[in-house]
Amino acid sequence: MVLQFEGVVATGSAALDSGIGDTALKTLNGETYLYSVTGPGGGIVVWKLVEGALPQLQDTEYFSGTITYQVGDTAMPVSLAGDDQLILDVGTATGLVGYELNPNGTVGALQETDSLVGGGDISALVQLGNVLTIAHEATGQIATYTVNGDGSLSLMASVAGQADSMQVLQAGAGHFVIAADSISGTINTYNVDQNTGALTTVDNSDALATLGIATPTAVEVVQAYGQSWVVVAGAGSNSLSVMELAADGRLIATDHVLDSLHTRFETVQDLAVVEADGHVFVVAGGGDDGVTLFTLTPNGQLVHLDSFADTVHSGLQNVETLSVAHVGDELQILVGSQQDAGLTQLSVSIDDLGIVQSGFGTVTGSAQNDILSGSILETTLMGGAGDDILVAGIAATTMDGGTGADIFVMQYGSDPTTINGFQAGVDRLDLFDYPLLRTPGQLTFTATAQGAQIEYINEVIVINSATGGPLTSAEVFGAGFVGPDHIPVDFGDFGGLKPDSSDGVLGDISINSETANPGLSDAEIRFTPDGGGTISVRADDEGRFDLGLPSGTFEGELDIVKTYSLASDKISALDALQVLRLSVALDPTWGPATPENLIAADVNQDGIVNAFDALAILKLSVGLPAEKDAEWVFLDKDADLSGITETNVSYETGVHVTAVDNVIATDMTAILLGNVEQA
Known part of the structure; x- marks a missing residue:
């Protein structure tokens, strides 16, 4: 697919064509309109999008009266009890300020709806049903409001937070707001109670920290391929990040890309995501004088399709804002620049999807x-x-x-x-x-x-x-x-890296992929279906994991890889003493050794319990490096261990399981190698 330059449209008025800070799309009566906003001393321009042609000028509106020099450069369409409005950021306002949008796309009267607790200085706004979520810049609050039958607003709840880009997305039965703020560099996920409006922060700090997103400038969302997706632009990191939004609000990174000499999203300022005929497209642009087009695969990867660099005819110097609309058999991309006047239109033919x-x-x-x-x-x-x-x-x-x-x-x-x-x-x-x-x-x-x-x-x-x-x-x-x-979002065991060491649960454990599993915290979960390839995922700190299997029934082998946390102090010099006794054919101090004791004693996994194991355990107990790191082994709970002796420590890890519609439930035995006394 190729990005095709179509032309530049403008009104001829500097106040309306220069310094376009935001664009927004709205479909009214089957027609798609694009609204561009230029901020203080400027106004709004309405363009009607037409397949196979440049946008047609539909209306213009200059800011006037008290808002002329108080208005920001953001535009957010909402529907208040059937009344469509284009909401503006007005610093001195006390309520929600916006222009009515007429059925033919033209701009109607200026309206102010109620008094907002945080005032009308709004940096971002999203709507889901009759609930508005608003980021109040002056007060540093993100608040939810219910839209009443008469179009008025009632405060539901609020939390401390900042955002200059927000999106709302459903995942499972939950509704979530993803809020990014470029100044503070934060990205937050809020679970929104649709009945009370209460905002509950979902802790995604670990997932976001591994991506290294700097100066998040835009966030977009889409539901596709049976999943919910979040895409975040980072201007400071020259990056685009893709994350799956799980039903509990967790963000699971699937891809992270950096601008290169072949792409055009350095210091990315804006992005857009659009679904068309089952395909998902992502467009991004910024300080690299051009835009880049991707498609999103069902596993959450961005595949580069094309990049378009600014020419003497286009107006793409320092891209500030862009919108993408599906019009007929093409995608129309409308781009506003920090330096060039007017809107540049690019198109992508999608007539053969x-x-x-x-x-x-x-x-x-x-x-x-x-x-x-x-x-x-x-x-x-x-x-x-x-x-x-x-x-x-x-x-x-x-x-x-x-x-x-x-x-x-x-x-x-x-x-x-x-x-x-x-x-x-x-x-x-x-x-x-x-x-x-x-x-x-x-x-x-x-x-x-x-x-x-x-x-x-x-x-x-x-x-x-x-x-x-x-x-x-x-x-x-x-x-x-x-x-x-x-950039890899999870190195797994690449290059010798291992899962984070952590405490576990000794003995028999029950594993269920739909619940927390304390014994599997930070472990690597490997599933190899019969006749297939190995799927490897990392469990979180509560031991939750999702293999992402397709629907259906698959039999295969489940293996767990988990290293030992020296901070837990479960391996001690007493364990080394017991291994020394075993190495000279003596029972441990508590009596005959069980097969689990012998497995734990063979810490170097050479199949024999001897003095080398005792030395390794002693080193581990005092924090000295050993020839082999301590680790957990996970066996089938029903495995036959009767043949294990001091000179024949032979066993198979893992368990044969049946996965049904991505759910695995089984019982295993967890043994910490080196922890002989409590095995």
């Missing part, structure tokens, strides 16, 4: 532009005609894009991937999920008789050329990678 489908076995696309994704079992993806995006699954994936310019998206940690019919110079290989990969020079690239084989860390890609001959790196990658830099 196909299906979005995930699965296993054979997944076949249409003759249009499809997004096909692999799964946890072996999958063959057949794109057919059209410009398709094929996303590798966790298990072995075979891809065939067919005709058209296709994008093959790899997944780190997957089984080997095979690409058939690769068209050099036409198709594109997207490897940005591979951690720390920045240039093709980091890859092991081997030409073969039929194409090429690519290796990186433990990843293997076999490419078979459409012409049947060998491929060079230049034929596959051109001059290099095109697109943003993707």
Whole structure:
């Protein structure tokens, strides 16, 4: 998909065309209108969006009277008991100030609705049903108001908080407000009680800290692919972050991209997200004199489609605001600049969008532009005609894009991937999920008789050329990678990194993926379905985890990886003493050793309990580095351990489970290696 420059529209009035600070979209009677606002001494311009043409000027309104020099440069459409208004930020106002919007999109009378507890100095506003959530800049409060039948407002609740960008989103049965503030650098998630309006902060500090978002300037949300998504722009970090919003309000990072020489969202100021025919598109722009277009895959990854740099004809110097509308068979992108007058229109043709489908076995696309994704079992993806995006699954994936310019998206940690019919110079290989990969020079690239084989860390890609001959790196990658830099949102055990060490629960434990699991706090959860690839996720500090399995029933092996926290003091010199006794064929001081005692005693996991284990335990007990870090092992609760002796400590970790509609429930035994006395 290509960003096409269509033109620049303006009214000819400097007060209305220069310094556009915000744009907003509103659909009235089946027509889509764009409202641009220029702030103090300026006014509002209304543009009617028409398929295949530049926007048509519909109305203009200059700010007048007491608000002329008190109005900010933000515009927020709301509906108050059926009365559509464009709300403004007016510093001296005591109530909600806005212009009526007539059914034909034109601007009506100026209105002030009630007195607001925090005043009319509003930095952000969102609406869900009859509940408004308003960020009051002067008082530092975020408040909820109910819209009464006559259009008046009644305060429901408030909390201390700041926001200059807010969105409201439903996840499960909950309603959540995502609030970002560029000045304080904060991003907060609030659970909104629809009955009382009470705002409860959801702690997402851990998830956000790993992303490193600096100066968040915009937040957008969308419900797609059966999930709720949040996208945040960071001007200070030159980044876009994608997070899934869980039903309990937790944010789960799925992608984090940085601007590069090939993209145009450095110091990103605004972004827009739009869903069209089951596909999701993200557009961003800022101080990089242009805009960048992405599509969002069902697993929450951003795939770069195109970037458009400013020209002598367009007006994209230091992008300040942008809006994206789905008009007929195209996306219309309207962009306002800090330096150039008027609005620049770009368009993207979406008249050939196909299906979005995930699965296993054979997944076949249409003759249009499809997004096909692999799964946890072996999958063959057949794109057919059209410009398709094929996303590798966790298990072995075979891809065939067919005709058209296709994008093959790899997944780190997957089984080997095979690409058939690769068209050099036409198709594109997207490897940005591979951690720390920045240039093709980091890859092991081997030409073969039929194409090429690519290796990186433990990843293997076999490419078979459409012409049947060998491929060079230049034929596959051109001059290099095109697109943003993707930063891993979870390194897992990449490069020797391990899950955070933490306390656990000794002995028999019950595990349920729908609840908290104290014994699994900060552990890595691995599920390998029979005949499929391994899915690995990190449990939170309460041991909650979500494998993200597709609907259906899958049998497989569940394994837990969890290191030991030295701060818990559960391994002591007394444990070393017991191991010394075992190493010379003596019972522990409490009597005969159980198989669990022997497993705990074999801390170096060489299958024999001896003095080397005792030395390792002694080092661990006093905080000295040992040859092997202490860790937890998790066994099937019903495993037969009767054959374990001091000279034959042999056992299998993990348990065979059945996952039903992404739910796993099982019983295991947790043993802390080195903790002999309490095992």
